[in-house]
Amino acid sequence: MISTNLLALFYLVSGVLFILALRGLSSPETSRQGNFFGIMGMLIAVLVTFLSIGNFSTSFIYVIVFLLIGGGVGAFIAFKIPMTAMPELVAGFHSLVGLAAVFVAISAFLNPEAFNLGFSGNIKLASLIEMSIGAAVGAITFSGSIIAFLKLRGIMSGAPITFPAQHILNLIILISIIVLTYFLCVTQSSSLFWSLIAISFLVGILLIIPIGGADMPVVISMLNSYSGWAAAGIGFTLENTALIITGALVGSSGAILSYIMCKGMNRSFFSVILGGFGGTDQITKSDNKEQKPVKSGNSDDAAFLMKNASSVIIVPGYGMAVAQAQHALREMVDALKKNGIKVSYAIHPVAGRMPGHMNVLLAEANVPYDEVFELEEINNDFANCDVAYVIGANDVTNPVAKTDPQSPIYGMPILDVEKAKSVLFVKRSLSPGYAGVDNDLFYRENTLMLFADAKKMTEDIIKSF
């Protein structure tokens, strides 16, 4: 047994280690050490919790067994998961944190004595409120993440699902959650507690179904944030510093990422949350569709252009992830570099389905991270580059965002691809991107469309060299 004060100090230590874990991510060199700090923090938190209980009876053995079962499953997933599936993996993990928070809250509600929160039917008021917040936010995180997971996995269509009076319904439900919490605190009735959780599950579902596929970077970041607030709520209930610190860290981390993603799309957080963007209703905006001339070419043309270039910028997008083209792309770049051509990569903040998605895929394909640049770092270089190779990106290259105030994507920061001497645009057809807007870049003088699958085209270009 260790004293309560010592225990609290140890939890503080693990909280600090978690801060260092995030701090390490400020550069790839320190990141691995940061992850190690994180693991240490977790180890300390778990070990001192065991010591504080000091009850090494049969149930302790069960705890270890359950821990190892979960750990084995987690380790298996971590080693097996392909890097392209990272967005849905993270969504899946968020759902587990959410559900764990709900379970801990339920357990605390059923057996408050174990946590020193009072007695069944007479739980301390503050604890009951904290518990309800933790359980409700946890439940929203759980069901919301499940929907995000299904959409990212393609099991559920990525198209937004909207119906009349959706927002009013959500508002009514949110108000009813507050009312329920109030009556729960007054009556301590367990049926109210269960209803609160059930309604929160419903909110999570309703909140995410109207949000379209390409807005997923915001959704994932937001759910990341929620999972943090749920953990913090439980931390207050359990009076546990490690959990409070971590919850606050994760909560603000997710919030910042959501902000960065919204800014990358020039959309307000509320317009993303209210959803419906990129639905089929917007594609009908094709009234002035005159047949504009498009130049298209094949892999030989593309190879010729690139071989005679002195600098090439690659612009990857979600299509690259779908086609699993990152390895072929790196081979192509290797061939170019052998010819003395300078190659760099330009990443838009919302490229892909989660923050940093493209960077991980390129790292997987052994692209050194110092050849990969963010929008602000590289945007001026397009004017001096000979070839821009757009692979799987679309809306983030559309010059209309700078020129047409009527366009739904007006004001979105975009990569100035059109300033390159020639643009090679790999795409399967001329269909508009997620925002439902025709890409002006297709019809530019200096654009050559390469109609093909991203991976196939890249491989063909390598052969043509």
Add this chain to the structure above:
Amino acid sequence: MEIDPFIFRLSIFILSIFVGYYVVWSVTPSLHTPLMSVTNAISSVIIVGAIIAALAGNNESIFNEASIFGFLAIILAAVNIFGGFLVTQRMLAMYKKKKK
């Protein structure tokens, strides 16, 4: 008069939000995906609550109404802890500098 311990915890909470704010802004954008997976792993420190809940059962009934939820939460959190840290490790190992 003594200060309510809740106020202490609230102070820690608010200060941690600020720490989180500044630390996360300093994270390089290329590591945003590992940031998400590692925050996922550390938020599973909720497992300490699950362990307390699971061990609260008495020896006659290891699996009672309340402890069952604790055991379930242990499994979920453990998946996240091992999965989260290991997948982060796997990703970070891929980030390499240009060979000069």
